[in-house]
Amino acid sequence: MKDGFEGLPDLSGGPGERLLARGVSRRDFLKVCTGIAAAMGLPLGMGAQIAEAVTNPKRPPVIWLSAQECTGCTESLLRTNHPTLEKLILELISLDYHETLNAGAGKQCEEALKKSMQENKGKYILVVDGSIPVKDGGIYCKIGGKTVLSLLEEQGSQAAAVIAIGSCSSWGGMPSAYPNPTGATPVHAIFKEKGIKTPVVNIPGCPPNGYNFLSTVLYLLTFKKLPQLDEEGRPKFAYGRLIHDNCERRPHFDAGRFALEFGDDGHRKGYCLYKLGCKGPETYNNCPTLLYNDAGSQAWPVGTGHPCFGCSENKVGFNIPLHTPAVLKDVTPPVNFPGIVEDKGKGVTVAGAAIAAGVAGAAIGVAAATSKNLGKKDKDKGKSDPESKES
Amino acid sequence: MRTVENALGMEIPLNAQYIRNMIMGAHATHDHIVHFYHLAALDWVDIVSALKADPRAVARLGEKLSPWPHNTYQEIKANQDKLKTFVGSGQLGVYASGYWGHPAMKLSPDVNMLAAHHYLQALEYQREINRVVAVLGSKTPHIQNVAVGGVANAINPDSPDVLNTERLFYIKSIIDKVDDFVENVLLVDTAAVGAFYADWTKYGAGVMNYLSVPDMPMDTKGTVFELPGGYIPDGDISKFTAIKSYQDPFFRDNVKESIKHSWYDGDWDKHPFEEDTVPKYTDFQDKGKYSWVKSPTFRGKPAQVGPLANVLCMYAAGHGPTKKYVDKTLATVSALAGAKVGVGALHSTIGRIAARSVRCAVLFDTLKNQWKALMDNIEKGDMRTFNRPTFPKGEQRGFGFHEAPRGALSHWIVIKDGVTKNYQAVVPSTWNAGPRNSQDAMGPYEASLIGNPVAVPEKPLEVLRTVHSFDPCLACAIHLFDKEHDEIVRVKAV
Structure with missing residues (x-):
């Protein structure tokens, strides 16, 4: 996938404009709008407001398709x-279909969906959360009697762009974990197989930070193009760096200071969680810099003392056991880090270990930074063994 | 976590219990606020009608109903203007499919506008209380701080990098900010909807065997709880039996699931320790299999779970705060409806909604208590948050339960030589949404729709009211059939 997408269709313009362009008179159009307002029981005068709004640039239409998901996204x-959900759907976009948020149900929702797809063909943004089950003809997820596989083909082929929100739609996520009973498949793989050319942006995470999704939408609305993406189709502004490289506990890693068990002395001093299986060294995400839920410091997994499990990283989250040490992407650490506390009379002193580790750690840090600066990335080294399923 | 801890016979440090409890309390407060205002209220409140309201009259109505300080004319007018601009844009988005002007919508424009005003305000308060979950749980949704044996949070008032005084008092300030929103807005609004739709106390009772589990453990073993739970058969609260501990055989031995009408291979009633889950899809069969959901039973019968079951059980157990908020809600409803409304009215669609708000108020109070318990324990010098689990050779069986926002949740595990041999989750929406069981007895959703009115068959708003009152946790497909078994409408409830 290359960076950005040229030729992304214009997302503005609406049915009102098209009606007027087709020669419907403004007077007739106003009449129609007044009729709509009356039918809805709206106060007098709102017909004119609707007519004006419909002929003005519209809020970009968005259709949200939920597949095998948990609604976490x-x-x-x-x-x-920033922004809030209400700002997003009342002022910035027109969220025309979303199973959880639709005010109506059944037939009324399906009609709203059909209407939006017809009016905005080739212009709407499709958001997909959840993985697509393909096993047994896709019967493991159906909406209104149709498989979500067929709905994705239909809605995806007519969209301007697709945002795959969450690990499930980005790379399969939790439902795709061994033994993957439903054949859970990500959106981009379905598109590849069906020859659907609509560009896909992946926003992995379980769930992803809401701001990584919102910033993608705002980027689209502001710059009228997709953000720069990496090889996995992820926006660089969010997934451009390893968690390990921005972690507030990195100095402890470099100095060889580790927590060995929840609640031990090192854990209570905020030491590095590498030895507890933290996957920060092989997971690309902005968790440590962005944090979650606007709740201040420490509001992310490593911040509260729990190792990252690589929820957003393909072949890491839901694939590698929680406490299995991460594969280091750029450097290999010394075989034996000094322990945190040695029994009296045995081994090195705490201070001695820290100094020794500090020197080694600084060297590792420099090496890592250098290889990053040179853009060198040993991809194969970072890949985990796909056979190592949690039993 | 509780399931594995139960299998291993573990005790959990007090701090870990309190931290888990605070997350549950804050999460449930958020969850119940969102369910009422954002996922259920629009079945009862007509947003389009609200645009015709007089904001000054709405402010007067708000002042009459509650001491909440944010029902001013200016605030209400600003929100009405926001909605007018939105509707005026002609792009109604997710609201385009709503049942505006439906004959079953009975509220006046002023009442509709007051509810719409709180619909927008509620978004802010649910965000606020959720920050408690983020601080303790790492992020929300999908917390990442729990571990078998306790929590991954480290407590150290003398460290800049872990749970310290600043973080603990940040939590307190969030709780203080949410303050009386639950009691003076949510509880009042649900009582008002209940009073104006008093006829809905007659519909939707369905299955009246109620199951809930005790929660908010206050000791390391799970034998003392802040919130009681248990079982009420036949809607008779005098027959309440308490579930007393994490080891109680009354719960452990009485849960089974049937798959006679579910898309799994076989036809059996089995205890969760003995079950399997082997998919076998057949499409919809009227008399055969028709659902992905299994059919759980308690003592061989379907049971309703959720806030109504929880509130009735806590009421039956004599839990003080529950009695206080139930009585307050019923008093408000009675005053507005001009007739005495008793506890019996809770066995209904609208009662289920009222019970959720009562539970929300109880849980918010619990959150405050749990914060204080944690601070008191830290003050005593106890900083422990984790006990290391060890997995012995041989086979262990364990079960763990939690009174989740949608009701009694239980997980069941069989461990063999340190490896999971069987794992089954019997979740709240399975209890409520399950198809007919092996005896062909209907589950709570199905039973609650018997006699439910439907004014306009193609727009079955009233069906949504009853199904949404359970707060379904699935994108379930509900199929309505007329007497001739022709499918007349499909409803998707979320």
Whole structure:
């Protein structure tokens, strides 16, 4: 996937404009709008307001398709402040279909969906959360009698762009974990197989930080193009750096200071969680800099004392056991880090160990930074063994 | 976590219990606020009608109903203007499919506008209380601080990098900010909706065997709880039996699931320790299999779970705060409806909604208590948050339960030589949404729709009211059939 997408269709313009362009008179159009307002029981005068709004640039239409999901991705948007969910759907976009948020149900929702797809063909943004089950003809997820596989083909092929929100739609996520009973498949893989050319942006995470999704939407609305993406189709502004490289506990890693068990002395001093299986060294995400839920310091997994489990990283989250040490992407650490506390009379002193580790750690840090600066990345080294399933 | 801890016979440090409890309390407060205002209220409140309201009259109504200080004319007018601009844009988005002007919508424009005003305000308060979950749980949703044996949070008032005084008092300030929103807005609004739709106390009772589990453990073993739970058969609260501990055989031995009508291979009733889950899809069969959901039973019968079951059980157990908020809600409803409304009215669609708000008020109070318990324990010098689990050879069986926002949740595990041999989750929406069981007895959703009115068959708003009152945690497909078994409408409830 290359960076950015040229030729992304214009997302503005609406049915009103098209009606007027087709020669419907402004007077007739106003009449229609007044009729709509009356039918809805709206106060007098709102017909003119609707007519004006419909002929003005519209809020970009967005259709949200939920596949095999837990609604966590939607929930993450209930927690954002800049912008808030209400600002997003009342002022910035027109969220025309979303199973959890639709005010109506059944037939009324399906009609709203069909209407938006017809009016905005090639112009709407499709958001997909959840993985797509393909096993047994896709019967493991159906909406209104149709498989979500067929709905994705139909809605995806007519969209201007797709945002795959969450690990499930980005790379399969939790439902794709061994033994993957439903054949859970990500959106981009379905598109590749079906020859659908619509560009896909992946926003992995379980769920992703709401701001990584919102910033992608705001980027689209502001710059009228997709953000720069990495090889995995992820926006660089969010997934451009390893968690390990921005972690507030990194100095402890470099100095060889580790927590060995929850609640031990090192853990209570905020030491590095590498030895507890933290996957920060192989997970690309902005958790440590962005933090979660506008709740101040420490509001992310490593910040509260729990190792990162690589929820956003393909082949890491839901694949590698929680406490299995991470594969280091750029450097290999010394085989034996000094322990935190040695029994009296045995081994090195705490201070001695820290000094020795500090020297080694500084060297590792420099090496890592240098290889980063040179853009060198040993991809194969970072790949985990796909056979090592949690039993 | 509780399931594995139960299998291993573990005790959990007090601090870990309190931290888990605070997360549950804050999460449930957020969850119940969102369910009422954002996922259920629009079944009862007509947003389009609200645009015709007089904001000054709405402010007067708000002042009459509650001491909440944010029902001013200016605030209400600003929100009405926001909605007018939105509707005036002609792009109604997710609201385009709503049942505006439906004959079952009975509220006046002023009442509709007051509810719409709180719909917008509630978004801010649910965000606020959720920060407690983020501080303790790392992020929300999907917390990442729990571990078998306790929590991954480290407590150290003398460290800049872990749970310290600043973080603990930040939590307190969030709780203080949310303050009386639950009691003076949510509880009042649900009582008002209940009073104006008093006829809905007659519909939607369905299955009246109620199951809930005790929660908010206050000791290391799970034998003392702040919130009681248990079982009420036949809607008779005098027959309440308490579930007393994490080891109680009354719960452990009485749960089974049937798959006669579910898309799994076989036809059996089995205890969760003995079950399997082997998919076998057949499409919809009227008399055969028709759902992905299994059918749980308690003592061989379907049971309703959720806030109503929880509130009735806590009420039956004589839990003080529950009695206080139930009585307050019923008093408000009675005053507005001009007739005495008793506890019996809770066995209904609208009662289920009222019970959720009562539970929200109880849980918010619990959150405050748990914060104080944690601070008191830290003050005593206890900083422990984790006991290391060890997995012995041989087979262990364990079960763990939690009174989740949608009701009694239980997980069941069989461990063999340190490896999971079987794992089953019997979750709240399975209890409520389950199809007919092996005896062909209906589950709570199905039973609650018997006699439910439907004014306009193609727009079955009233069906949504009853199904949404359970707060379904699934994108379930509900199929309505007329007497001739022709499908007349499909409803998707979320």
